Amino acid sequence: MNMTSFLKSRKSTREFKRKNLTENDLSSVRELIGKINEEIKDSNMEVKLYEFGKRIYDSLKGVGGYAGVMIESPHYIALDLKAHGPEEKLSSGYHMEKMVTRLNEMGLGTCWVTINDLDMERMKAIFGEDTGENDYLLAIGYPKPKNPFIHEQFSERLGVEEIAFHETLAKPASMNFLEERGLGDIMFYVRFAPSSKNLQPWRFIIHDNNVELALEELNGEFCYTDAGIAMYYFEELARTQGIKHAWTVDMKPLEVMGKNYMLIGKYEL
Numbered sequence: 001m002n003m004t005s006f007l008k009s010r011k012s013t014r015e016f017k018r019k020n021l022t023e024n025d026l027s028s029v030r031e032l033i034g035k036i037n038e039e040i041k042d043s044n045m046e047v048k049l050y051e052f053g054k055r056i057y058d059s060l061k062g063v064g065g066y067a068g069v070m071i072e073s074p075h076y077i078a079l080d081l082k083a084h085g086p087e088e089k090l091s092s093g094y095h096m097e098k099m100v101t102r103l104n105e106m107g108l109g110t111c112w113v114t115i116n117d118l119d120m121e122r123m124k125a126i127f128g129e130d131t132g133e134n135d136y137l138l139a140i141g142y143p144k145p146k147n148p149f150i151h152e153q154f155s156e157r158l159g160v161e162e163i164a165f166h167e168t169l170a171k172p173a174s175m176n177f178l179e180e181r182g183l184g185d186i187m188f189y190v191r192f193a194p195s196s197k198n199l200q201p202w203r204f205i206i207h208d209n210n211v212e213l214a215l216e217e218l219n220g221e222f223c224y225t226d227a228g229i230a231m232y233y234f235e236e237l238a239r240t241q242g243i244k245h246a247w248t249v250d251m252k253p254l255e256v257m258g259k260n261y262m263l264i265g266k267y268e269l
């Protein structure tokens with residue numbers, strides 16, 4: 001499936017079949033994790049597969065997930081962060097979401113799961129002595145078939161003009177302007193990226209030769225993981241248009257019209 005169709009239909013799976021992945025699928029997941037770990041080997045992170053999901057689920061019931069609503073799945077993937085700065089969080093979002101697209105190609109369902117307020121002692125009891133801090137897990141498994149008679153709720157997305165700006169965050173970019181710049185599709189589809197609580201904190205500022213990513217502070221927080229996810233999709237969508245650049249990260253705080261932002265970096269056009 002190409003990236004635009006994938007993004008438009010991308011949906012979190014919150015109900016999984018009560019069945020483990022086949023040995024064949026598990027070995028493909030292990031292989032994928034091996035590849036991602038090879039890519040991130042110089043960073044302070046490691047992807048780990050927890051095959052015995054029931055133990056993780058039982059330990060995180062009432063703690064993991066929004067308001068303690070833990071997502072039950074046969075297996076979980078964790079991205080173990082040995083350091084916890086903004087750059088590690090950006091990178092964790094980027095790589096975890098890359099994994100989501102690959103898992104989806106294998107026919108597997110996924111859902112990001114937020115881990116709230118776990119102290120290191122409890123973290124080690126659940127994930128093992130050598131664990132770093134885990135902010136999020138990925139629940140994975142075979143999705144339960146959907147009931148065709150029940151209309152599924154769609155998670156609303158912001159409009160293009162709410163996330164794309166021209167030169168400054170005070171000036172929303174029109175679709176016409178984006179089309180002229182060849183950025184219409186990228187901006188249309190990047191909105192379907194998942195984000196924590198669906199808050200969609202990413203803002204793109206279009207300049208003559210580059211696009212800047214700004215992260216809006218929402219509920220007193222900068223969710224760098226969400227920014228990393230948007231960076232991944234932006235790069236993939238640009239690639240479908242033949243632009244094969246990568247983001248350069250250079251973070252700076254910014255205040256515009258009473259709102260706080262963190263400028264994350266630039267993508268050269």
Ligand SMILES: Cc1cc2nc3c(=O)[nH]c(=O)nc-3n(C[C@H](O)[C@H](O)[C@H](O)COP(=O)(O)O)c2cc1C
Pocket residue numbers: 010011012014064065066071111112113114115136155193194195196197198225226229
């Ligand atoms: C960093 C992050 C954390 C998330 N945490 C949870 C969670 O704890 N529980 C949950 O049900 N969904 C979680 N999600 C899924 C988002 O709520 C979901 O992707 C978003 O609302 C869009 O909905 P959709 O995936 O159904 O399109 C999380 C997503 C991200 C990116």
